[in-house]
Amino acid sequence: MSDRKQVLVAEDSSVIQNLTKKVLQFQNYDIESARDGQQVLDMLKQKNYDIILMDINMPKMNGMECSKQIRSMDDEEKAQVPIIAISGNASNYTEEDFQKAGMDEYIPKPIDFDHLVEVVNKYARE
Helix, strand or coil: CCCCCEEEEECCCHHHHHHHHHHHHHCCCEEEEECCHHHHHHHHHHCCCCEEEEECCCCCCCHHHHHHHHHCCCCHHHHCCCEEEEECCHHHCCHHHHHHCCCCEEEECCCCHHHHHHHHHHHHCC
């Protein structure tokens, strides 16, 4: 059994997904990915994650709605997983919008991968 932290990357861009995966695997995280909010919820029902990196603009269900649904889950451990918003359209949202959706922090695109690693380390190691 691995004691490596489990990270779920919710991102519809395969380029960003792959880059994020490689950077975080190098930091000894186990990474799984989802392409839309509904897939995130389906995966979360099957498994616990230590942190979720959540793109805001995804097909089927956006990151804001997905985060709200995670926060309302009956399973307290799943409902409290740290969620980090990732978006290139942050001007459409305020910090308060992210907080209301239940997100713990926000990372703008283009992603600064050094900052991403810092944020993931901060939440996954708590």
